[in-house]
Amino acid sequence: VQVERPADPGAAAASARRRAEQALLGGPATDEAFRAAAAAETADARAVDTAVGGNAFKIPLVAGTVTATLRGLAAHRTEAA
Numbered sequence: 001v002q003v004e005r006p007a008d009p010g011a012a013a014a015s016a017r018r019r020a021e022q023a024l025l026g027g028p029a030t031d032e033a034f035r036a037a038a039a040a041e042t043a044d045a046r047a048v049d050t051a052v053g054g055n056a057f058k059i060p061l062v063a064g065t066v067t068a069t070l071r072g073l074a075a076h077r078t079e080a081a
Contacts, residue, residue: 019043020066029074031067038063 019040027033042063047056 024070029070029077031071034067034070034074035063037070038066041066 020037023037023040024033042059045059045062047059048054049056
């Protein structure tokens with residue numbers, strides 16, 4: 001996996017993105033690698049309970065979205081090659 005980074009990433013997202021990049025760099029473009037990147041991205045995420053139900057569902061939602069997006073990008077890159 002190769003990582004292409006925008007010229008000026010936001011500082012808040014940069015450290016999490018670097019953890020995700022480290023989980024991917026040099027490895028195969030597989031679902032297992034994508035899930036590891038998603039886990040790195042959400043490692044500091046904490047669910048918040050509220051009177052209307054909270055947001056605990058968002059952490060696995062992000063992980064699934066990241067995995068599916070990376071899978072799609074890898075497939076597109078393979079098709080373009």
